[in-house]
Amino acid sequence: MRAPGIILALVLTLSACSGSDAGGPEESSYADGEGISVEVHPRLAHAGEDPAPADAAAYVIDAKLDEAEEGVEVQLQVDGEAGWTVVDEAETDAKGRASLTSAESGEQRVVTTDEDNPLGVHFDPAEDSPAPTMTDDFVDSIGAWVTRAQGYAGVRMCSRADDRAVRVKDGLLRLSVLDDPQRGLCTHKGERYAYRLNGHIGSEAFHIFRFGYAAARIRFQSPRGQHGAFWLQSYGLGTPGPASRTGAEIDVIEYFGDEHPQGGLTSFVYWTPPGGKSQTQGSWIADPEQYGEDWSSKFHVFSVEWTPREYVFRIDGEITRRIREGVSGQPEFLILSLLSSDYELQHIEDDELPVHMDVDWVRVWETPKTLKGERKASRGQGSPGRR
Structure with a gap:
């Protein structure tokens, strides 16, 4: 961690209403055809104060009008015993796009509310989104996750990963920053600081994947002086070459504390192109308030959709950024961490320790796809990067 699609989603086209009912979208009959399209993504949205199973999260449905128009109201409706019920609604942006969420399965539809020209499409998100290929809800242990014990190195000469900063309790993974009882003081830029122990674990021993979605439901730490993160790395990270061959570091989300002057949230991608200069x-x-609030008192789902063309970053289903450079073509493993890096030391308050970050669950939906001109995926070479 540094300082600061192939979208396997159903694409359906919709048409104007084939009937002549004047009762509006909730009563009319809609025919599938032209006019609007939807992309059905996995369960990527679930903000809230309490832990909950991964299957309680909501599907994300991205709708787009074929003729871009801003301010059109669209509704997501579910077919139930009482007929079609509205579960979410939004207005399209300047590109004719709107994002909706539904925690329901079964027959659903996205419709516009324009009675003169209603559009609609039917789908079932449970059938039309990819199935998860890995889920960890940390019921009673960290399972096969391993502490990334790299010692005092890089931008963390005053802290190191340690098993003591990792625990599972009440169905939550808790990563912490603790005082290091075996060390004295560390000197950084002429100042003296206590050594720290960090919670820092990775899935490299049991799960890697290439292309798809990765998501984690996290409640971050409050104080500054350390940053919580959910990120991915490749085995070839740091080797000069195109990211399609050497991989990248994908920082899905980092949080630098409630009082950070820039809001505290970042998403980055790092890779080393030919020539050896990191990009x-x-x-x-x-x-960040437009995507949620109370990052240290509520859980939010942070995710990346990784395709051969781009990364799409989301918070509870809302797109925060697209990045189309440095797109990894290599298998990546998952990392969860709460790190006190040297560049943050001046913000650490000793009386605030221990500091915690809680992870409710982690899930991957792999959507493998062969890159153009390639016969099969390569695991990459070298050892996991020391970032």
């Missing part, structure tokens, strides 16, 4: 794409997430 970076990403930035602070502008105006």
